[in-house]
Amino acid sequence: MNHKSKLIESTEFNELAKLIQKQFEEDCPELSLKISTLQSELKQLERLRQGWQRSLGNPDLAPETRSALEQDIADAVKQGYEIENRISELESASSKTREALDPVAIAERLDSLAKLLEGDHASAMNVALSQHIEGIYCNDAGKVVVRMCRLGALANPEEMLHLLARPDVDVSDSQDTGTESIRNKGRRRTRRNLGDHFEDDDVADFVNDFAVDRHRYSQLGDEWFTEDVFHIPDRPPCWSAAHAREVAEYRLDNEASMEETVDHFKKTMPTIRKALKYAKEHHGIDALGKAISQPSRRYWAKDHALQVAQFFRRPGASVKKAEAVFGKSQPTLAKAKRLAVEIEKAKETASSPD
Known part of the structure; x- marks a missing residue:
C-alpha cells in the first residue's frame, strides 16, 4: 500500500x-x-x-x-x-x-506537496508555496503576519480563481485587510527556474506566472484567508550595554585603571571599552581616557611597594606570577621593588641611634 x-x-x-x-x-x-x-x-x-x-x-x-x-x-x-x-x-x-x-x-495534492517539500528543488517549493501563502508582512515593531489562502492545494489555482472570481472587484485592487497597515509595496518577484520539474511546459509557465503575480489573490474575498500573527521577541541587551552605567561609575568613583576595571568585572578589555563607549553615548557619562586613573597609576608603585617586596620574598616568586597577581606590568613592579628598598632603608635610618 x-x-x-x-x-x-x-x-x-x-x-x-x-x-x-x-x-x-x-x-x-x-x-x-x-x-x-x-x-x-x-x-x-x-x-x-x-x-x-x-x-x-x-x-x-x-x-x-x-x-x-x-x-x-x-x-x-x-x-x-x-x-x-x-x-x-x-x-x-x-x-x-x-x-x-x-x-x-486532495490526497494526491497533499502527497505531491509533501514530496516536493522533502526534495531539494527550492524554486519548485517556492512556486508551490505561493499557492498557499498570499504574503508575509512585517513591520519595524517586530510584528509578522503570515496570510494563508485556505484553498491551498484543493485545486489548480486558475480553476479556483475562476470559480470564486468576484465581478465587483478589480484584479488590480489590493485587499483591505488587517495587514494593510504594515504592507509595503514589496519587492518585484522574479520567475523561478523550474528546470524539468513540470513535464507540461504550459503548466510550468502558468504556475510560475501565478507565483510572481503580487495580485494573484485579488479576486478572492477575505473569507478565503487566515492570518497568523507572530511577534519577534526583543533581544536582551548585550552585557556591555546592560552594565555600561555600572562600569563607568565604578571607574570614576574608584579612579580605576582599565586593567583594574577588567579585573573587577571579570570581562575582557574590548568588552569594558564597549561598555564605557555606550555609557558616554547613551548615559552621558564619560569614563574614557587615561586621565581617569592617572592619580592611582602614579602612586600605585609607592602604595604597594611593601606588598610587592613581600611577594618576591616568597619561594618560587617570579615577575610573571607577580604580573598575574597584581595586574601590573614589569616596569611598575620593578619600581615598586625599588621604592620598597628605599622605604626600608628610610625606616632603618629613622630607627638607628644617633
Missing part, C-alpha cells in the same frame, strides 16, 4: 476531508442556488422581452413608447446573454468544485 492509499484510508484524513467540505459549503454559497436564481432571472427577463415584443405589434403605439420598448428589448437581450454566460461558468465551476473537493484529489 503506497503513501497516498494510506492517507486516504486514515481516519484523520477523512475527518480533514469532511471539515474541508463543510468549511467550503459554509464559506461559499451553494452554486446550485446561484444557478437557480440566475435561471429564474433569465425566465423573468424572457417574459418581459416577449411582452415588450407583442406591444410593438400595436400599429397605434406612440413613437416615443415604441423607441423606449425597442431599447428595453435590446437591453434585455444583452442582459440575457450575460446571464446565460454566467450560468455556464457556474455550471462548469460546480463540476470543478466537485472534482476539487474529491478526497482522492
Whole structure:
C-alpha cells in the first residue's frame, strides 16, 4: 500500500476531508442556488422581452413608447446573454468544485506537496508555496503576519480563481485587510527556474506566472484567508550595554585603571571599552581616557611597594606570577621593588641611634 492509499484510508484524513467540505459549503454559497436564481432571472427577463415584443405589434403605439420598448428589448437581450454566460461558468465551476473537493484529489495534492517539500528543488517549493501563502508582512515593531489562502492545494489555482472570481472587484485592487497597515509595496518577484520539474511546459509557465503575480489573490474575498500573527521577541541587551552605567561609575568613583576595571568585572578589555563607549553615548557619562586613573597609576608603585617586596620574598616568586597577581606590568613592579628598598632603608635610618 503506497503513501497516498494510506492517507486516504486514515481516519484523520477523512475527518480533514469532511471539515474541508463543510468549511467550503459554509464559506461559499451553494452554486446550485446561484444557478437557480440566475435561471429564474433569465425566465423573468424572457417574459418581459416577449411582452415588450407583442406591444410593438400595436400599429397605434406612440413613437416615443415604441423607441423606449425597442431599447428595453435590446437591453434585455444583452442582459440575457450575460446571464446565460454566467450560468455556464457556474455550471462548469460546480463540476470543478466537485472534482476539487474529491478526497482522492486532495490526497494526491497533499502527497505531491509533501514530496516536493522533502526534495531539494527550492524554486519548485517556492512556486508551490505561493499557492498557499498570499504574503508575509512585517513591520519595524517586530510584528509578522503570515496570510494563508485556505484553498491551498484543493485545486489548480486558475480553476479556483475562476470559480470564486468576484465581478465587483478589480484584479488590480489590493485587499483591505488587517495587514494593510504594515504592507509595503514589496519587492518585484522574479520567475523561478523550474528546470524539468513540470513535464507540461504550459503548466510550468502558468504556475510560475501565478507565483510572481503580487495580485494573484485579488479576486478572492477575505473569507478565503487566515492570518497568523507572530511577534519577534526583543533581544536582551548585550552585557556591555546592560552594565555600561555600572562600569563607568565604578571607574570614576574608584579612579580605576582599565586593567583594574577588567579585573573587577571579570570581562575582557574590548568588552569594558564597549561598555564605557555606550555609557558616554547613551548615559552621558564619560569614563574614557587615561586621565581617569592617572592619580592611582602614579602612586600605585609607592602604595604597594611593601606588598610587592613581600611577594618576591616568597619561594618560587617570579615577575610573571607577580604580573598575574597584581595586574601590573614589569616596569611598575620593578619600581615598586625599588621604592620598597628605599622605604626600608628610610625606616632603618629613622630607627638607628644617633
